[in-house]
Amino acid sequence: MSAKNLNKILNEICISPELKKAEWIGLREVRERHRSFVGQDGKIRDISSDNTHGIMVEVFFHGQMGYSASPSPHVSAVLESAIRALRQAQAASKWSVAPFDFGASSPRVRPVAKGHYASPKSVSTMSPAAISELVVMMSGRMQKSSKIVQTLAYIDCLDGESRLVSTSGTEIEQELEGIILHFQATAQDGSITQKRSDGENLQGNQQYLTDPSLWLRVDRVAEQSLELLSAPECPNETTSVVLMPSQMTLQIHESIGHPLEIDRILGDERNYAGWSFVRAKDFGNLQYGSKLLNVTFDPTVSGELASYSFDDGGNPAKREHLIRDGLLIRGLGGLESQTRSKIPGVANFRASSWNRPPVDRMANINLEPGSSSFDQIISSIESGILMDTNRSWSIDDYRNKFQFGCEYAKRIQNGKITHTIRNPNYRGITTPFWNGLKMVGEASTLYTHGTPNCGKAEPNQVIRVGHRSPVCLFENVEVFGGAK
Amino acid sequence: MNRPISSFREHFESLVDVAFKTLSTAEVLACELIGEDSQFVRLNAAKVRQAGQVQDASLRMRLFLRRDEGVRSLENTFSLTGDWKSDESRLMAVISEMQNEVQRVPVDPYAVLPTNRGQVSQIEEGKLLNSEEVCDRLLSDCVGLDLAGIYAAGAVIRGTANSLGQRQWFYAENFSLDYSLYTPAEKAVKSTFAGSRWNRSEYLQDLDQSKRLLSAMENKPIRLNRGNYRAYLAPAAVADLVGMFSWGCVSERSIRKGESPLRFLRTGERRLSSLFSLTEDFTLGVVPRFNGEGDIAPERVPLIEQGHLVGSLVHSRTASEYGISSNGATAGEGFRSPSMDPGNLKREDILKSLGTGVYLSNLHYLNWSDSFEGRVTGMTRYACLWVEDGEVVGPIETMRWDDSLYRFFGSELLAITDFRSVIAETSTYHHRQLGGMLMPGILLKEMNFTL
Numbered sequence: 001m002s003a004k005n006l007n008k009i010l011n012e013i014c015i016s017p018e019l020k021k022a023e024w025i026g027l028r029e030v031r032e033r034h035r036s037f038v039g040q041d042g043k044i045r046d047i048s049s050d051n052t053h054g055i056m057v058e059v060f061f062h063g064q065m066g067y068s069a070s071p072s073p074h075v076s077a078v079l080e081s082a083i084r085a086l087r088q089a090q091a092a093s094k095w096s097v098a099p100f101d102f103g104a105s106s107p108r109v110r111p112v113a114k115g116h117y118a119s120p121k122s123v124s125t126m127s128p129a130a131i132s133e134l135v136v137m138m139s140g141r142m143q144k145s146s147k148i149v150q151t152l153a154y155i156d157c158l159d160g161e162s163r164l165v166s167t168s169g170t171e172i173e174q175e176l177e178g179i180i181l182h183f184q185a186t187a188q189d190g191s192i193t194q195k196r197s198d199g200e201n202l203q204g205n206q207q208y209l210t211d212p213s214l215w216l217r218v219d220r221v222a223e224q225s226l227e228l229l230s231a232p233e234c235p236n237e238t239t240s241v242v243l244m245p246s247q248m249t250l251q252i253h254e255s256i257g258h259p260l261e262i263d264r265i266l267g268d269e270r271n272y273a274g275w276s277f278v279r280a281k282d283f284g285n286l287q288y289g290s291k292l293l294n295v296t297f298d299p300t301v302s303g304e305l306a307s308y309s310f311d312d313g314g315n316p317a318k319r320e321h322l323i324r325d326g327l328l329i330r331g332l333g334g335l336e337s338q339t340r341s342k343i344p345g346v347a348n349f350r351a352s353s354w355n356r357p358p359v360d361r362m363a364n365i366n367l368e369p370g371s372s373s374f375d376q377i378i379s380s381i382e383s384g385i386l387m388d389t390n391r392s393w394s395i396d397d398y399r400n401k402f403q404f405g406c407e408y409a410k411r412i413q414n415g416k417i418t419h420t421i422r423n424p425n426y427r428g429i430t431t432p433f434w435n436g437l438k439m440v441g442e443a444s445t446l447y448t449h450g451t452p453n454c455g456k457a458e459p460n461q462v463i464r465v466g467h468r469s470p471v472c473l474f475e476n477v478e479v480f481g482g483a484k
Numbered sequence: 485m486n487r488p489i490s491s492f493r494e495h496f497e498s499l500v501d502v503a504f505k506t507l508s509t510a511e512v513l514a515c516e517l518i519g520e521d522s523q524f525v526r527l528n529a530a531k532v533r534q535a536g537q538v539q540d541a542s543l544r545m546r547l548f549l550r551r552d553e554g555v556r557s558l559e560n561t562f563s564l565t566g567d568w569k570s571d572e573s574r575l576m577a578v579i580s581e582m583q584n585e586v587q588r589v590p591v592d593p594y595a596v597l598p599t600n601r602g603q604v605s606q607i608e609e610g611k612l613l614n615s616e617e618v619c620d621r622l623l624s625d626c627v628g629l630d631l632a633g634i635y636a637a638g639a640v641i642r643g644t645a646n647s648l649g650q651r652q653w654f655y656a657e658n659f660s661l662d663y664s665l666y667t668p669a670e671k672a673v674k675s676t677f678a679g680s681r682w683n684r685s686e687y688l689q690d691l692d693q694s695k696r697l698l699s700a701m702e703n704k705p706i707r708l709n710r711g712n713y714r715a716y717l718a719p720a721a722v723a724d725l726v727g728m729f730s731w732g733c734v735s736e737r738s739i740r741k742g743e744s745p746l747r748f749l750r751t752g753e754r755r756l757s758s759l760f761s762l763t764e765d766f767t768l769g770v771v772p773r774f775n776g777e778g779d780i781a782p783e784r785v786p787l788i789e790q791g792h793l794v795g796s797l798v799h800s801r802t803a804s805e806y807g808i809s810s811n812g813a814t815a816g817e818g819f820r821s822p823s824m825d826p827g828n829l830k831r832e833d834i835l836k837s838l839g840t841g842v843y844l845s846n847l848h849y850l851n852w853s854d855s856f857e858g859r860v861t862g863m864t865r866y867a868c869l870w871v872e873d874g875e876v877v878g879p880i881e882t883m884r885w886d887d888s889l890y891r892f893f894g895s896e897l898l899a900i901t902d903f904r905s906v907i908a909e910t911s912t913y914h915h916r917q918l919g920g921m922l923m924p925g926i927l928l929k930e931m932n933f934t935l
């Protein structure tokens with residue numbers, strides 16, 4: 001179906017006298033396909049294809065939204081759905097926490113927008129059989145030793161499209177292709193078990209699947225899983241910590257992305273994910289991190305996992321600074337949250353699929369590069385620890401006290417990387433931690449990561465986000481090792 | 485949708501019959517239906533943020549191709565509209581695509597061919613609020629409260645069928661109001677009011693209990709130093725800890741692969757407290773006993789008895805790989821409805837037995853500090869109180885803790901309550917999940933707080 005066809009359905013249902021009382025109606029159609037391939041221990045483990053398709057109807061009555069979603073694209077079913085949505089809006093309008101103004105022909109929270117987005121295309125030269133063979137080979141290649149007790153390789157090829165049309169004239173089409181790649185090796189020696197992994201989360205661009213460097217990465221994962229078995233435990237101390245982009249992505253996500261979500265600040269999320277230590281008055285005032293900290297909301301980066309042209313409220317997406325020179329200046333809230341809170345926001349009103357309503361989400365949240373080379377960072381450290389690849393994360397409901405763990409670490413002594421360390425963990429409190437940011441890597445140290453699994457909202461929604469970051473150095477971090 | 489969810493059983497059975505007719509003698513097809521007709525009302529400040537309904541159904545089909553060299557298999561899931569013509573033509577297209585593709589994929593040495601597990605039908609009808617009166621019925625009794633939460637309700641369906649004749653059906657109508665109440669100083673309490681029949685007086689009772697607990701949160705918060713404290717964990721907090729056993733602990737595959745911290749129980753190197761017994765327990769009746777493939781679990785699967793590992797959750801694929809028997813576990817080998825045995829600590833003795841220490845109603849954001857060793861970190865959340873000489877002093881400021889399952893359910897476990905609470909599953913990722921846990925409270929000699 002095209003946006004034109006969806007608009008035709010909208011026009012047909014709008015004739016119905018039963019929808020006369022609706023102030024605004026929007027249809028959002030989403031179709032998404034995931035083809036997943038899993039290889040385990042050199043054998044095929046699973047091949048599956050998941051195809052979801054449906055239409056969300058949003059209706060406003062007295063400024064209150066009601067919604068109804070169903071997989072059926074038939075006009076009669078969409079009309080029935082729209083009537084249900086109107087009744088939900090009517091019943092809820094008496095109890096509205098934030099009624100919005102729908103008096104104007106172009107309501108602020110649902111702007112009129114027309115346009116198209118297409119992600120870079122995935123090079124679809126690989127047949128399902130070829131991708132199956134690839135995950136089998138990858139998982140087989142990692143079985144380098146009898147101490148490697150389990151290997152896994154996973155590829156998820158996704159393609160999707162979403163369309164948004166509304167009674168105020170919005171007509172948007174967005175197409176997305178992407179690849180999630182993950183591979184890992186588990187090694188065991190006596191009572192010690194260790195795991196090492198690597199992967200990619202990107203839109204389009206699957207060249208790395210056919211690039212010879214992939215096999216170097218596969219080999220490295222296997223070798224490092226073995227190396228960890230005999231590595232010393234991470235010490236308990238307060239020290240300098242270098243975080244690689246594969247851990248920075250998580251650090252940014254949990255301790256910058258989530259606390260800046262305006263719906264959390266407004267309390268919508270406090271029964272589930274929690275709320276935030278950040279308050280409305282902090283925007284323009286709070287020194288979130290050191291002067292080296294510059295963070296952007298940027299859905300325009302080609303190939304990053306959460307790039308798009310419009311959010312699901314129809315708001316055109318553009319790059320914005322959230323934190324400039326360490327100062328908090330903008331929140332992660334769509335037009336509804338901006339209207340409610342008066343906090344400057346972004347185009348991040350997003351739904352996980354056709355069966356969930358949009359809420360404030362991260363998209364691509366990126367830490368901008370600084371001026372230090374990797375060598376300059378390492379050579380500046382008298383004693384410290386470099387950590388790579390997140391394996392555990394936990395943070396409180398106000399996003400203050402965090403504890404994160406990584407798969408792999410290196411000791412740094414007298415300006416040089418020395419030996420490998422296992423079970424590296426660190427803990428801290430958000431703003432003191434970011435104010436301890438001492439060096440930020442230059443563009444050559446940037447890497448783009450992302451995750452398809454950011455969870456939030458009631459009803460629960462899991463969504464794709466991207467994070468691009470350089471290598472960063474933090475001072476005075478409390479680090480510690482594994483179980484005693 | 486083009487038909488009510490309650491009439492999807494015949495739609496599903498007619499569709500799979502069409503699919504089974506297309507199969508060659510070398511092919512076997514297993515199907516699963518997942519569907520719901522749900523209402524969601526999201527609440528903030530005892531008002532409505534978003535309200536709506538979701539109708540959803542999807543059909544999952546796994547095709548197996550038997551050849552001399554082995555079995556090949558692949559799976560396809562797609563959304564059903566409820567309209568016969570469009571669902572049937574989609575089904576035919578998907579089957580023919582799968583029949584083509586399956587010939588070219590690698591042989592799967594551990595593929596488990598379906599068997600006919602017979603006919604099962606479990607129908608749990610409820611008495612739910614009319615969807616248009618929900619807001620009034622929920623909120624009229626909350627005037628003056630600062631309440632946030634989610635009401636989720638409606639029918640949930642699960643069905644399986646395979647080309648060998650198996651047919652299983654599960655239909656349940658239920659609701660849950662997962663909510664929290666707040667003081668002006670942002671201290672909070674949490675509750676979940678859930679069931680299959682809405683009853684206003686039970687709802688008011690639940691609200692009253694939460695309001696009483698909230699009043700204990702109005703005192704000035706107490707800041708704890710890092711260190712070890714004696715602790716009582718209420719059933720909802722215990723449920724969070726026991727939930728970690730689903731993360732690769734009671735999984736047979738994880739034990740065999742050396743990833744489960746419980747591998748030390750199997751080898752006899754370590755043990756847990758003799759007070760601690762844990763069972764996967766379908767007598768709770770909140771979830772179908774059949775899994776996605778239709779394997780039927782025993783009513784009770786004992787996992788830990790008096791501190792010893794006596795069982796594990798075994799999926800059919802793990803069984804095939806290791807030549808052992810499956811016990812109908814899901815592919816992830818996690819819990820669906822665990823129960824922990826009660827002890828003899830009486831409700832009225834909890835504070836006295838705690839003496840001086842922390843009373844934790846809820847935990848938050850658990851994750852491993854060291855998964856292979858069973859060390860877990862997390863936060864305190866909601867009603868967590870400082871108790872001195874058996875008297876509640878006031879709420880504590882949020883603390884991070886970091887400790888081991890071997891201490892929580894081993895060396896530090898002093899007593900278990902003689903009562904248990906049903907902790908309803910309220911997760912709604914992708915669709916409304918089924919399940920629940922039957923958990924007591926536990927008293928700990930010591931728990932380690934780190935930040």
Ligand SMILES: [Zn+2]
Pocket residue numbers: 253258453454455
């Ligand atoms: Zn997240």
